[in-house]
Amino acid sequence: MGESIEATLTSLAGDGATGALRAGRAGTVYLHQGRVCHVECQGTPSVEELLTASGRISANGVRTTRQSAVGDGGDILVRRGVLTKGELQLCVLGATLDASFFLFGLAGPKLRFRDGDRHWLGTHWYFDVPALLLECRRRRARLDRAWPSAELDAKPVRPVRRIGSKHVVLSATQWEVLLAADDESTPAELAKRIGLSAYATLVAVRELAAADLLIRPEPEPLPRPVQKPPQKEAPEPEPAASLPRRAERSGLRPGMGPQQPRPITPQTTGDPTDVNLLIRLRDALEALQ
The missing domain is CATH 1.10.10 (Arc Repressor Mutant, subunit A)
Incomplete structure (x- = not known):
């Protein structure tokens, strides 16, 4: 069954079912002709535990009675004088309301209904399903008001260890x-x-x-923010190598050297003709003096 306990109980009540609705290991709801007659929850005291805690009967006495009970273990306890019929009814009433409150609030238990199963104590109280669900809501509101x-x-x-008032x-x-x-x-x-x-x-x-x-419990510490490892700074980019400056255009074609400045005096070489020219120039200058 994929429905909640409340929805499943409402459906079983409409069918007038008799048997046990088991909610995994959390607890069991017993029905008789569509009405709840007993509820057990793992987290709440059962009728047996309430009786042993009160000193009315020992745990061994409860175990023996349960093993010998054929259909109505509650009547056996009444006949033995462990408790009266009224006390048994009140005990079943309290245990059922207690277990219902905690069992019906559980989320997602695996439900399985076994037709015809009965509680070993027998049937000593009845609860209409809508009234039982209403009582659970009333108890929840009472708890929240407290x-x-x-x-x-x-x-x-x-x-x-120490109170803040005198009384x-x-x-x-x-x-x-x-x-x-x-x-x-x-x-x-x-x-x-x-x-x-x-x-x-x-x-x-x-x-x-x-x-x-x-x-009151200490508030849970807030999760520490995840610290990221420090990021390495990216190395500064190396300055780009400066491009070679373009040579000034000289009007020469590739392979030609730069033009030499033109000399004021005539160029001479080691040629004998040039030597003779220089001698004649020297003689002319001396004649002018």
Whole structure:
């Protein structure tokens, strides 16, 4: 079944089913002709645990009665004087309401219905499915009014060592919770130990938190930002090699050297004709003097 527990129960109630709706290992809902007659939840005290915690019967006595019960173990307990018929009904009522509140709020349990299965205690109370779901919503609202935070619901109960006022007024349930608190047990574990319903214990825990009588858990530290490794600075680009400057155009073609400045005096070489010319020039200058 892929539906929620509430939707599946509504469908089974409409069919008038009798049997057990198992929600994995979390718990079981027992129905009789379309009405809920018993609910068990792994996180809440069962009828057997409530009876043993109260001292009415030992765990061995419960085990023996359960093994010998054919169809109605509750009647066997009543005949043995363990409790009265009214006490049995109230015990079943409290355990069923307690288990329903926590079981119906679970998300995604694997549901499986077994037709004809019955609880070993028998049938001693009936709940219409719509009324049971309405009661669960009423209890949720009551819990939120006491303290609108679930931060302590599954944490160990840790009383404060010093109170901030001279007088504190506690209910009987709050007093039992404070006495049983050992800084390690959660509200559900305390409920099983002292024989209280898990819901009543949780309400007391939230009321104690609202009165600043419990140590609240430290807020979880914010995740540290991931530090990226420092990036290496990109090396500065080497200056581009300067291009060779274009040679000034001289009007010469490639392969020709630059023009030499023209001399004022006539150029001479080692040729004998040039030597004779120089001698004649010298003689002429001397004649003018």
